Amino acid sequence: MLPRLTPELCGGLREAFDRAGYHVDGVPALLGDAAHAALGRDEPTPARLASRDGGALGALIRLFLLGDAEAEPALAEALAPVTVPDAVAAGLLRPSGSGLAAALDVRPHGDEHGSWWVVSDTDLARMRGRPEPLTGDHVLGVGQASLSLAAATVRRPAGRLLDLGTGCGVQALHAAAYADQLVATDVNPRALALAGATFALSGVDVDLRGGSWLEPVAGERFDQIVSNPPFVAGPARVRHTYRDSGLAGDDVAARLVGTLPELLNEGGVAQLLACWLHVRGEDWPDRVVSWLPADTPLDAWFAQREVVDPAHYVGTWLRDSGLEPGSDAARREAEEWLAWFDAERVEGVGFGFITLRRTGGTPMILCEDLRDAPLGPHGTLGTETAAWLDRVAWLRExxxxxxxxxxxxxxxxxxxxxxxxxxxxxxxxxxxxxxxxxxxxxxxxxxxxxxxxxxxxxxxxxxxxxxxxxxxxxxxxxxxxxxxxxxxxxxxxxxxxxxxxxxxxx
Missing domain, CATH: 1.10.10 (Arc Repressor Mutant, subunit A)
Structure with a gap:
């Protein structure tokens, strides 16, 4: 059953969170630097101890960030004006022992331009050392991939911006500070429900649409597109919608590079995370450049940040989906996956960022290996990408x-x-x-x-x-x-x- 976090309920939650200080400044202020840093490493005990005397804020931290069950009276106080029965009916809370626990992950998130709340599915079993396999429609929260894309995104005034494959809505939140109109799409109905709650809770106006690939925006044009697609490379299948596209190998990246430019206004920029295969006897730059549409002049920058061997790659994504590497389920999936890589002569999988700009002039196409590049603090790559586009335009002139x-x-x-x-x-x-x-x-x-x-x-x-x-x-x-x-x-x-x-x- 899909959560039903209505705009009215989200408005009440926002009031409760603001009152308690459950936001990007209030949580670290209560926990202190050491406990907050430990929480970021999935070490909950210091945060649990620091939140004991934190009143409503402490209860919200334990509920949503630590996965603890809380007594109903404490939650009634912390969530008011939202009532506990309404929160349960909406799919936000669930009974747990003598109290109630969070059925969804709701956590503060922000940058230098804004502060919001992100709603996603919970994955707190990892913090307890007992990972569980994720459901097929699981909606990830604020993960390393979404943070990496946010840091790499060009942030300049834009008219219309598309967040393709929005998931829980992270990229659209960041774009709200500089884009006039936001459109976000996803094929997963659960992602649409949770992204809608993210936007309603955070007070961000987004045109949210369901559908596959470019179908929800067919015939439209945008000044900027950002996408954290289901880019995992492997056999053609969909076991988890957040990572599997249903296309084989790196065909998802090839499809997006080939089709996103048709949605861009002249001068418009598309940026996405992607994986590409390193195939025996083939140079990876030749592979990714072949994806570019022949009839659309584009500046294109393929920045490779990581390359891993197939065994490492498969093991990483099995653990990401909650499978223990030694389990029978993990063994079967790993054997199938590695056999596919071997049949396709795959020696490694590259990961990085792709930036495309529609241009009316002579295009600049560049593939660079930035595995050893010291990109520095959050946002540096986005600043560098914007400057790269400026320099390329100047050189064209x-x-x-x-x-x-x-x-x-x-x-x-x-x-x-x-x-x-x-x-x-x-x-x-x-x-x-x-x-x-x-x-x-x-x-x-x-x-x-x-x-x-x-x-x-x-x-x-x-x-x-x-x-x-x-x-x-x-x-x-x-x-x-x-x-x-x-x-x-x-x-x-x-x-x-x-x-x-x-x-x-x-």
């Missing part, structure tokens, strides 16, 4: 020799690193690199002439003027320097080591 007329500035966070090796006459230079000390930490090897050019990029002279001075100083023909330098400068701008001087002034 300054093709080839037009770069010679540009004034460029070396980014302030770029350092020159010199590497030397010991030899018979002491230390001898081996190579030198320039490296960004923020974002993905991009680096490029440079020679002495290139290092001198970068040091001269102060915004006063054009690139052509700088090359002329360097050519005269080093006895190098200007044409030779230009031919050698322009491709390198293009890459340095794309990676943000050099930026247009007018951006600094702005």
């Amino acid at each position: 300054h093709p080839g020799p037009a770069l010679l007329d540009a004034r460029l500035v070396l980014a302030p966070n770029v350092l020159l690193e010199r590497h030397s090796a010991a030899g018979p006459d002491g230390w001898a230079p081996v190579h030198q690199v320039v490296r960004r000390m923020d974002g993905p930490g991009w680096s490029h090897e440079v020679d002495e002439l290139a290092a001198a050019l970068l040091a001269g990029c102060q915004g006063a002279l054009t690139l052509g003027e700088l090359l002329g001075l360097l050519g005269a100083a080093h006895g190098r023909p200007a044409g030779e320097l230009v031919a050698a330098t322009l491709p390198a400068v293009h890459e340095l701008v794309r990676h943000g080591l050099l930026t247009p001087a007018e951006w600094k002034r702005a």
Whole structure:
């Protein structure tokens, strides 16, 4: 039976939560840093102890975050004006021993732009060390995948935004701060019910629609699309709607990359999490680039963050679904899954982010391995993605020799690193690199002439003027320097080591 958290009941819950302080600031304030950090590691005891004298807030923490049963009088006080019978009838609470326990997970969530509550199915058995297999229509809460996508998303004003496969509604919540109109879809009726409760409880207006893939928004256009789809790679099946698409291998990513652009306005951006197969004898960049539609000019950035072998991959997702690796059910599923990978010559599974922008100009397509990139704090990749799109657009406006007329500035966070090796006459230079000390930490090897050019990029002279001075100083023909330098400068701008001087002034 689907939960029935009506807008009226959600309004009452919001009143109760606000009164008790059950929000992103109130919970850590009551628990303290150590107990709150322990809760994040699925260690409930410190939080249970810290909440004992917390009144209504303590009761709500134990109910929803720890999975404890609470006495009815305490819950009546904590949830008012929502009554306990109404909460039970709505599917929010269930009888447990002499008290009541949460039938749904309801927890605070927020970022620097807002604070909300997310409603999802409970998965507290893991915290007790007794994981249980998840139901097929289980709706995940705020997990690492949804947090990763939220951190990678470009956050700029948008007219219409689509959250495709919304689940419990996390991406739409984050988008509410900058999008004028929100549309969210899902094929799972339970996800739609819980996402509707998330939006009603959080006071966010979302056009929520049910249906498969792009059917609910056929013929429409959007300025931005975000999607955390059921991207798990494997045999064509659906055992858990939150992870299984019903398509084999990485066909879900191929389908979305091939079809999402038709929903974008010109200049619109689509971002999604995805997995792709590393197939024996095939380069992964060739595989993912082949998914791009031939008739739609797109900037495309495939950023690979992780690659795991098939056995590791299967074991991770079996545990994620609540199966113990040594159980008969896990053994059967693992054997089927690994046999499929072997038949398809799969050597590994890559995971990362895909960014697509519909453009009317010459497209930029890039595949990068960012497994070792130090992306830093929450939101860094989203900021970097937005800057990457800006840099790509600027380079499109300054093709080839037009770069010679540009004034460029070396980014302030770029350092020159010199590497030397010991030899018979002491230390001898081996190579030198320039490296960004923020974002993905991009680096490029440079020679002495290139290092001198970068040091001269102060915004006063054009690139052509700088090359002329360097050519005269080093006895190098200007044409030779230009031919050698322009491709390198293009890459340095794309990676943000050099930026247009007018951006600094702005």
